[in-house]
Amino acid sequence: xxxxxxxxxxxxxxxxxxxxxxxxxxxxxxxxxxxxxxxxxxxxxxxxxxxxxxxxxxxxxxxxxxxxxxxxxxxxxxxxxxxxxxxxxxxxxxxxxxxxxxxxxxxxxxxxxxxxxxxxxxxxxxxxxxxxxxxxxxxxxxxxxxxxxxxxxxxxxxxxxxxxxxxxxxxxxxxxxxxxxxxxxxxxxxxxxxxxxxxxxxxxxxxxxxxxxxxxxxxxxxxxxxxxxxxxxxxxxxxxxxxxxxxxxxxxxxxxxxxxxxxxxxxxxxxxxxxxxxxxxxxxxxxxxxxxxxxxxxxxxxxxxxxxxxxxxxxxxxxxxxxxxxxxxxxxxxxxxxxxxxxxxxxxxxxxxxxxxxxxxxxxxxxxxxxxxxxxxxxxxxxxxxxxxxxxxxxxxxxxxxxxxxxxxxxxxxxxxxxxxxxxxxxxxxxxxxxxxxxxxxxxxxxxxxxxxxxxxxxxxxxxxxxxxxxxxxxx
Amino acid sequence: xxxxxxxxxxxxxxxxxxxxxxxxxxxxxxxxxxxxxxxxxxxxxxxxxxxxxxxxxxxxxxxxxxxxxxxxxxxxxxxxxxxxxxxxxxxxxxxxxxxxxxxxxxxxxxxxxxxxxxxxxxxxxxxxxxxxxxxxxxxxxxxxxxxxxxxxxxxxxxxxxxxxxxxxxxxxxxxxxxxxxxxxxxxxxxxxxxxxxxxxxxxxxxxxxxxxxxxxxxxxxxxxxxxxxxxxxxxxxxxxxxxxxxxxxxxxxxxxxxxxxxxxxxxxxxxxxxxxxxxxxxxxxxxxxxxxxxxxxxxxxxxxxxxxxxxxxxxxxxxxxxxxxxxxxxxxxxxxxxxxxxxxxxxxxxxxxxxxxxxxxxxxxxxxxxxxxxxxxxxxxxxxxxxxxxxxxxxxxxxxxxxxxxxxxxxxxxxxxxxxxxxxxxxxxxxxxxxxxxxxxxxxxxxxxxxxxxxxxxxxxxxxx
Numbered sequence: 001x002x003x004x005x006x007x008x009x010x011x012x013x014x015x016x017x018x019x020x021x022x023x024x025x026x027x028x029x030x031x032x033x034x035x036x037x038x039x040x041x042x043x044x045x046x047x048x049x050x051x052x053x054x055x056x057x058x059x060x061x062x063x064x065x066x067x068x069x070x071x072x073x074x075x076x077x078x079x080x081x082x083x084x085x086x087x088x089x090x091x092x093x094x095x096x097x098x099x100x101x102x103x104x105x106x107x108x109x110x111x112x113x114x115x116x117x118x119x120x121x122x123x124x125x126x127x128x129x130x131x132x133x134x135x136x137x138x139x140x141x142x143x144x145x146x147x148x149x150x151x152x153x154x155x156x157x158x159x160x161x162x163x164x165x166x167x168x169x170x171x172x173x174x175x176x177x178x179x180x181x182x183x184x185x186x187x188x189x190x191x192x193x194x195x196x197x198x199x200x201x202x203x204x205x206x207x208x209x210x211x212x213x214x215x216x217x218x219x220x221x222x223x224x225x226x227x228x229x230x231x232x233x234x235x236x237x238x239x240x241x242x243x244x245x246x247x248x249x250x251x252x253x254x255x256x257x258x259x260x261x262x263x264x265x266x267x268x269x270x271x272x273x274x275x276x277x278x279x280x281x282x283x284x285x286x287x288x289x290x291x292x293x294x295x296x297x298x299x300x301x302x303x304x305x306x307x308x309x310x311x312x313x314x315x316x317x318x319x320x321x322x323x324x325x326x327x328x329x330x331x332x333x334x335x336x337x338x339x340x341x342x343x344x345x346x347x348x349x350x351x352x353x354x355x356x357x358x359x360x361x362x363x364x365x366x367x368x369x370x371x372x373x374x375x376x377x378x379x380x381x382x383x384x385x386x387x388x389x390x391x392x393x394x395x396x397x398x399x400x401x402x403x404x405x406x407x408x409x410x411x412x413x414x415x416x417x418x419x420x421x422x423x424x425x426x427x428x429x430x431x432x433x434x435x436x437x438x439x440x441x442x443x444x445x446x447x448x449x450x451x452x453x454x455x456x457x458x459x460x461x462x463x464x465x466x467x468x469x470x471x472x473x474x475x476x
Numbered sequence: 477x478x479x480x481x482x483x484x485x486x487x488x489x490x491x492x493x494x495x496x497x498x499x500x501x502x503x504x505x506x507x508x509x510x511x512x513x514x515x516x517x518x519x520x521x522x523x524x525x526x527x528x529x530x531x532x533x534x535x536x537x538x539x540x541x542x543x544x545x546x547x548x549x550x551x552x553x554x555x556x557x558x559x560x561x562x563x564x565x566x567x568x569x570x571x572x573x574x575x576x577x578x579x580x581x582x583x584x585x586x587x588x589x590x591x592x593x594x595x596x597x598x599x600x601x602x603x604x605x606x607x608x609x610x611x612x613x614x615x616x617x618x619x620x621x622x623x624x625x626x627x628x629x630x631x632x633x634x635x636x637x638x639x640x641x642x643x644x645x646x647x648x649x650x651x652x653x654x655x656x657x658x659x660x661x662x663x664x665x666x667x668x669x670x671x672x673x674x675x676x677x678x679x680x681x682x683x684x685x686x687x688x689x690x691x692x693x694x695x696x697x698x699x700x701x702x703x704x705x706x707x708x709x710x711x712x713x714x715x716x717x718x719x720x721x722x723x724x725x726x727x728x729x730x731x732x733x734x735x736x737x738x739x740x741x742x743x744x745x746x747x748x749x750x751x752x753x754x755x756x757x758x759x760x761x762x763x764x765x766x767x768x769x770x771x772x773x774x775x776x777x778x779x780x781x782x783x784x785x786x787x788x789x790x791x792x793x794x795x796x797x798x799x800x801x802x803x804x805x806x807x808x809x810x811x812x813x814x815x816x817x818x819x820x821x822x823x824x825x826x827x828x829x830x831x832x833x834x835x836x837x838x839x840x841x842x843x844x845x846x847x848x849x850x851x852x853x854x855x856x857x858x859x860x861x862x863x864x865x866x867x868x869x870x871x872x873x874x875x876x877x878x879x880x881x882x883x884x885x886x887x888x889x890x891x892x893x894x895x896x897x898x899x900x901x902x903x904x905x906x907x908x909x910x911x912x913x914x915x916x917x918x919x920x921x922x923x924x925x926x927x928x929x930x931x932x933x934x935x936x937x938x939x940x941x
Contacts (some may be wrong), residue, residue, distance in 0.1 A: 006499065014496040016490075026555040042537075044530030119529075188481040191488045207561070225573035298864070399569035399711075403655075407568075411561035445480035453487035460495060460558065462543065464550040 001042045001166075003252050004201045006463055009456075012039065013256075020260060029154055029177065032260070039159035039329055040123070047121035050091065055149070055156045057087050058131040062138040062145035062152075069141070081139045085132065092128045095121055100327035123163035125324060127156045129291055136295055143171045151177055157189040160256045164249040166267035167287035173262055180261030188448075190258030195452035195459075197251025201242050202459040204415050208241035215401065216374075216384070223383045225394040230401040231387050239370045240415045243271060246285070272419045275358045276349075277341040277365055288324070292317045315340055328376045337372055341365055500544050505543040516737035517542035543763055564801060569712065571652035575633055576665035576715045581727035626679050630912050631905035635826070635857065635937040641900045644929035649754045650797045654700060654712055657750035658802030660794035661700035664925050666715035666723075670933035675727045676932075677940040678920065681907055682730035685918060689910055692771070693733045693919040694764060695721045696756065696879050699749040701924075702740045717924055734771050736764045747811075752803045753792020761882035764921075772917070777889055782813040787839050790847040812836040812850050815888035823856040826901065835861060835885050851881035852896060857903045859896040866892045872917035873910045875899055875939075880921040887919075899936055906939040 001008045011333075016035045020028055041048045061084035068077040093101075095118055099232035102115045133153070137143040146152040153178065161168050215234030216223065226234070250267035257264045266289050274280035281289050293302075300313040315336075322335020353361055371388070387393035406413075417423075433443035498504075508516055519537035520526070525532075544550070603629040652663040681693040700709065701717030709716075718737045725733040740748060740763055748760030762779055769776040790808040794800070814836045821835050831853070839850040846854075853859060855878050874884055878901055887894060895913060897906055910918045926932050 001537060005537055006495070006544055007537045009492065010495040010499040011540070014492045042530065044528070046528050046530075070606075181887040184478060184482050184485065187483050191485055195488065207558075221575055222573065226577070278638045394573060398572065399567070400572045403565065403568035403570065405562075406565050407562040409562040445477055448477075449480040450487065452484055453491050456488060456491050458557070461550055461554040464544055464547055465554045 001039055003249065004198060004206075004459070004463060006012045006460065009198075009460070017259070028180075028260070029151065032158060033150060033154045036154065036157045036159040036162065040157055040162060043122045043163070044119075045329060047124075047161065050095075050121050050124070051127060051157055051162075052153060054088060054091060054128065054131055055153045058084060058135050058156075059146065059152045062135050063147065065135070065139050066145045068304065077139055081135065084135045088128055088132050088135075092124060094118070094418040095124055097323075097327045106189055122426055126167055127162055129167050129288075130161075130170070131156055133167070133291060133295065137169065137171055143174055145168075145434075146174075146177075151403045160253040160262070164246075164253065165285075165287060166250050166253060166264055167291055168264050172265060176262050182259075182261040186261060187259050190255045190260075191452050192255070192448075193258060194255030197248040197255055198459045199455040200251060200418065201248035202462040204418055205241050205245035205409070205410060206462065208244060208415055211404060211412075212237040212241055214404060218380075220377075220379050220383050223380055223387065224392065226387065227395045227398050227401055228388060228390045228393060229397040230404075231384055233401060233405060234365055235374075235384075235388070237412070238374055239272075239367055240412075240419065242370060242373075243268075243284075243419060244415065270419065270421050272363065272366070273359075274362050274366075275355065276345055276362055278345050280362060280366060281338070281342070284355050288321070292321060296320060311343065314343065315319050318342070325373070326376070330372055330376050330378065330381060334369060334372045337369055393449065499540065501545055504545040506545070506547055507543070507930065512575060516547070523795075534721070559799070559801070566657055566802065568655040569653070570655065570798070572654070572663060572712060572714075574652050574663070574665045574714075576713075577668040579666050579715060579719050579723050580668075582719075582722045586863070587907065593852075595707065630908040633905050633939065635901050635903050636938075637931070638923060640931040641935070644932045647721060648925040648929050649698075649923075650793065652714070653794065653798070654704070654708070654799065655794075655800060658800065658806045659699075660754075660798065660800070662698045662754055662802075662925055663700055663712055663714040664698055664717050664720070665744065665928065666720045667928040667930070670928045670930055671720075671724060671727075673930075673933040673937045674922075674927045675724060677937040679727075679729050679730050681910070681918065681940045682728070684907060685910060686730055689915055690732060690772075690917045691730065692732045692734060692768065692917060692919040693725070693728060694736065694768060694883075694919070695724055695927075696764065696921065696923050697737055697740065698754070698925055699756075699924070702737070703744045703749060720924060732771055734764070734768050736767045740761045750790070750792055750794075750808045750848075751806070752795040752800075752808050753790065753848060754794060755792065755879060756882060757810070758851070758882045758885070762813070763888035764883055768919075771844060774890060776826050777816070777886075779813055782816060785812045785836055785838070785850075786810070787812070787847055787850060789844055791844040792848060793845070796845055807844070810839070810847055810850060813885065815863070815885050817863040817889050818861070821852060821859055821861045823853045823859035823896075826857060826903075833859075835888060848878070848881070851908055852884050854878070854881070855898040855901060857898065857901040861891075861894040863888055863892055863894075868892065870917075871895070871915040872919055873897060873906070873913065873915050875906055875918070875920045875922075875924055875936075877923060879923040879926075883921055891916075899939055900932075902939055903939075907941065 001012060012035070016031070019035075020031050023031055035049060040051060061080045064073060064075075064080040065077045068075060068080060073080075099115055099118055102112060106112060106115055132147075134143070134152070138145045146155070155168075155170055155173060156162070212234050215226065215230050215237065217226075221459050223231075247268040254444050256268070265287065267285060269283040269286065271280055271283035274283055297313055297317045300316065301309055302313060303310045305313075318335040318339035320333060320335070321338075322332040325331040325334070368385075371384055372381060375384060383392070390396065430440060430444045430447070434444040506516060508823060517535070517539045519539050520532055525537075541883055549704050639787055649662045652665070654661045654663060676689065678693055685691055697717040700712070700714075704712075721735060721737055723733075725735060740760060743760075743763055746759060748763065749756045759779075766776045787810040788807070790810050791803060792808065795803045795807075819835050821833050823833055825831060833853040837850050837853065839847045842849075848854075852861075861884075866889065870891045872887070872891050873895045874880055874887070875897050876884070877898060880896075884894065886898060893915075895909070895915070897904070897909070899906065922936075927936065
């Protein structure tokens, strides 16, 4: 089920919230669990077994590790940790990467003749990482193992973040699983956050997607016919789309969590306002980069080691980051692309640019990064990359691009503004002003009151007509 | 402040509850959308496989949002909001970068252009003592075992994949448009493979019908080729329509081709094409009819002899696609000219049920986007017009898509019987049918863009072999 769909809003979420608040507090976790399992099964009941299975494995091994630490088992904690990692990463490797590995093997050696096509269970990249972080945190004695299997399953399958992130660490919610307090303000903040995310997705992201796909149609010959300006405009819209899309899902997850008393960490911090590539990666998909930092980079030595080792550590992390996004060479290339710029900034560029130039440079690097990300087909990627520099395409500009641009000009400007923190600044300003002027206080309050409902209504309108509703990160 | 926030929660909850409630009103859910002119998603049937791989649920989700009550109103509201996104310029180009093959030179030395022997009408009247049953499809077999007829049965075929046909229509006529002052023009892109297949199909039909039935082919160009200036066409790209038509005709053997391009071009400033719809008007079709009469060697009946009907407020396919405000302010008017001998016809639906209808139907008050179906009842698998005023027993089969609709009324006064088959919905093999009915003329009238689609060309090829 997709968050931005009528059935999720008016059947699933409505039912979930009604039942949740209707039952007594002790039953609420079970309500969340049941709804989460239904939500996951909606996308394919077969894979529910995998999710439950991986959670069972993590549950077992985390307890074993704890018992080992207390001296109750024959084997060491490390043994159980390794077993767990092998199984978890093994599942991920088989379901997500086997086809990719075998395809490459075949390309090099000619065998095997047929490469299996394995369907990707939804959310596997997210929940596998969540469970790994749980077991490692138990191993590091940072968190106590969850003794009740169903509560761990609640953590891994919770519909808020199971299929689309953020990657929530167990320690973030460990206490809140059992001790949640909510008040009207919490619910309001959650509702508001959810509505903003929903509108971002249903209206902003989906329309950007539509423009991007119009300007960058599939197939090398169609792309070759596109003009330079058309490719740039298409890629800019894609860049807007992917941020608005992905951050919207995180907004909705955080909002829904808040409605029931969970406080998830932020996953995005206005990434397109970054002043350097380094800064960008502290603002984009924060839960993923911090996962790799805490569970790969730092264990390898981080940057507290020789220069050579540091570069090796960075290379490993960025190779894996690229690969996490998809079993295709362009994603790996994307990861290594950022590796190059991060190293470049560390050793050479750091601080050389002024505030304006550094932002422009960063945005350009990000834009070309997304170009690599968008095209899994290398021929298409090549066509677009050279096409953006005016080589081998259908000219500089044409009327069709002009038509698309004019038809969407206000929208594109609004979408760009939505990527900045202008909205937040405005609200803060209104709040400050409200402290002094009674009228502004009233206006601010009324705005607060009507915003979620209005955003919800407008989003529903957008969703009804739209058959177009792709969530790009769904393949993860 | 908290009071307002609590109210905010309530407002949100109220909208959710309302939405959930409306969603539960199963009996109010629409089955088709008149705005989108399509059947809406049906509730899927349950199978174990679809349940396990999640596709059943996916379809349930689709059904839920596709058939949400008041869908059309909500979609319209959304369209209005979307119009705030930007500026709609008077001149626009949508798409315009489709691929076009080069058009080979029309072989001037090809002797195949020689006019085939005329099959005079009335030669088949002796062999049928009873009228073969007009019905469908089981009764398609010729009840009279007749030596002249080569095939006694008409092959019933699976109707062509309507989804492929819809996609062909979208791709060929709606994806690449030039819009100027509230009128849209479809761009044309020649496709060699489709051309070869279509030509081959017609040649096959002509060969099989040689000596028995005259085969006519009328290729209708788009507005863009006829009404835009050479300069505009050059800037838009695409293929030269006249050159393409000449190429098609040059390759046909034994087919009586009717080249209407120059005639239409002569009258390009008249109201021969619609502004908001991809079709031509009856006035445009009339000029094609005059050219057809010249090739057939009969006298065309002038427009002035006919009763003229007027239907106003037509907003056609281009408007549905673009929602262009200039078009809305200046909708089309349909002028239709009734045949003299009769205005009655019969057509059959997909399920075989029969429907009595008018050749020119009164569409006043109909949904604005559907008014073109005033002509011969729109597009049906099979239709028949019998004109009691024509007594020489002449007959013809017209194979067409919707372009033919505006043309057929003009033929009514020249034939006793006209069979109309829309190749997109046909449930019979057309070649078999033509042979079976032993008609005098087999007339193919096709829009040049649509037959450039691979699926369409393949369909026509199937139906004519």
